[in-house]
Amino acid sequence: xxxxxxxxxxxxxxxxxxxxxxxxxxxxxxxxxxxxxxxxxxxxxxxxxxxxxxxxxxxxxxxxxxxxxxxxxxxxxxxxxxxxxxxxxxxxxxxxxxxxxxxxxxxxxxxxxxxxxxxxxxxxxxxxxxxxxxxxxxxxxxxxxxxxxxxxxxxxxxxxxxxxxxxxxxxxxxxxxxxxxxxxxxxxxxxxxxxxxxxxxxxxxxxxxxxxxxxxxxxxxxxxxxxxxxxxxxxxxxxxxxxxxxxxxxxxxxxxxxxxxxxxxxxxxxxxxxxxxxxxxxxxxxxxxxxxxxx
Numbered sequence: 001x002x003x004x005x006x007x008x009x010x011x012x013x014x015x016x017x018x019x020x021x022x023x024x025x026x027x028x029x030x031x032x033x034x035x036x037x038x039x040x041x042x043x044x045x046x047x048x049x050x051x052x053x054x055x056x057x058x059x060x061x062x063x064x065x066x067x068x069x070x071x072x073x074x075x076x077x078x079x080x081x082x083x084x085x086x087x088x089x090x091x092x093x094x095x096x097x098x099x100x101x102x103x104x105x106x107x108x109x110x111x112x113x114x115x116x117x118x119x120x121x122x123x124x125x126x127x128x129x130x131x132x133x134x135x136x137x138x139x140x141x142x143x144x145x146x147x148x149x150x151x152x153x154x155x156x157x158x159x160x161x162x163x164x165x166x167x168x169x170x171x172x173x174x175x176x177x178x179x180x181x182x183x184x185x186x187x188x189x190x191x192x193x194x195x196x197x198x199x200x201x202x203x204x205x206x207x208x209x210x211x212x213x214x215x216x217x218x219x220x221x222x223x224x225x226x227x228x229x230x231x232x233x234x235x236x237x238x239x240x241x242x243x244x245x246x247x248x249x250x251x252x253x254x255x256x257x258x259x260x261x262x263x264x265x266x267x268x269x270x271x272x273x274x275x276x277x278x279x280x281x282x283x284x285x286x287x288x289x290x291x292x293x294x295x
Contacts, residue, residue, distance in 0.1 A: 007041045010034060011049065012074055015067040016136045018057045026138045091282035092120035099143035100129045102226050102243050103270050106159055107143070107291060114290040121283045129224065130196025134274070140284055141274035145267060153273040158291040163244045164205070165264045167256040169236040179239075182206040182215050182263055189238040190217035194224040204241045207265040217241075269293065 014023040014034065024031040042049050049063035059067060104111075104125060115123060126132075126139070134142045143158065166185075179185050185204065193202040201222065203214040219238050223229050226242055233240035233247075234255045244264075250256040258264075272291055274284070 003041050003044050007037055007044075008070060009074070010037050011041055011063075012067065012070050013138075014038060014050070014057070015059055015063065018059070020057065022137075091118060091286040093281070093283040094122040094124060095141075095284055095287050096124045096126070096139045097141055097143060098126045098128055098132045098134060098137075098139045099270075100226075101127050102246060103143045103159075106162070106243075106245060106270065110291055114287060117290075118283075118286060121286065123287075127225075128196060140281075141272050143270050143272050145270060152275075154276050155271040155273045156288055156291070157269055157293045158272050159269040159293055160295070161266045161269045163264055163266045164241055165244045165247065165261065166204070166239055166241050166259040167233055167247050167251070168239045168259055169234055169255060170257055171236040172233075172238065173257065173259070175236075179259060182213050182260060185215050185217050185239065188217070188219075190219040191229045191232050191238045191240040192217065192219055192222040193226070193229065193241070194222050196224060202241075205265060206260065206263040208263045213263075 010023075010027060013026055014020065017023050017026070020031050020034055024034045027034065038050065047062040048060050049066060051058045051060055099107075104127060111123065115121070131144070132139065132142055134140070172189075176188060179188060182204070190204075194200075195202055201216070203216050206213045206215065217239075221229075221232050221237055223232070226246060229240045230242055230246060230250065232238065233242070234250055239259060247256055251258065272288060
């Protein structure tokens with residue numbers, strides 16, 4: 001007897017992420033419920049589909065064969081359902097995004113207007129400065145810098161180019177002095193940023209007269225989010241390297257001042273990226289048009 005389609009969908013979700021906790025969260029069920037259903041599927045088929053240890057989950061040979069048989073067929077079904085939903089006149093449903101805290105801050109005015117204009121659309125934002133496999137992890141789209149997009153994704157520009165700037169509180173500079181060259185940052189207390197994907201510390205990038213420098217700074221504070229870096233810099237705890245739009249208010253108020261301004265480069269703007277089959281879903285298509293950058 002062929003297993004129920006729903007059980008196969010649950011199997012596919014677990015096979016994609018190989019983690020019961022994450023798969024259960026994507027499906028909206030408890031971990032124990034998912035485990036019970038997978039055991040039931042294995043019993044019905046008379047096959048072990050996953051090897052489980054206390055630390056890891058892996059597909060067996062039978063599980064690999066089933067997953068590769070299901071994946072293209074499930075994509076065809078999803079694409080057809082997406083096309084059918086596109087026939088609806090009113091956009092509705094949930095859209096899941098992964099993006100950085102800075103991208104959210106930059107795009108929030110447009111997202112707020114979008115939500116007000118479309119009350120039947122729900123938006124879920126997963127704040128993460130690292131890179132995600134949006135297909136495997138169940139996101140509709142991601143927002144990242146234009147220089148770091150996957151080649152097989154559709155990309156839509158959603159922001160202008162922007163600049164990272166070096167800033168510090170006046171009290172800090174009065175106490176420690178003003179660096180005149182990026183290399184002088186090595187002798188300063190700098191607020192570091194831990195990168196989510198690599199786990200390493202971000203090297204501050206500088207450009208002047210076609211000369212490029214990357215400085216590995218040191219300091220007592222390290223964060224994985226930009227907003228606490230801003231607060232720490234305002235408190236006089238060190239120099240920070242932050243998006244210019246994020247510190248604009250502090251610069252105007254005088255709580256922060258720019259340093260090495262002529263060395264601070266521009267970066268490619270943010271892009272919304274997504275698999276091509278998402279473009280016909282009404283709620284998603286509406287969001288794309290709301291975020292599309294228009295100079």
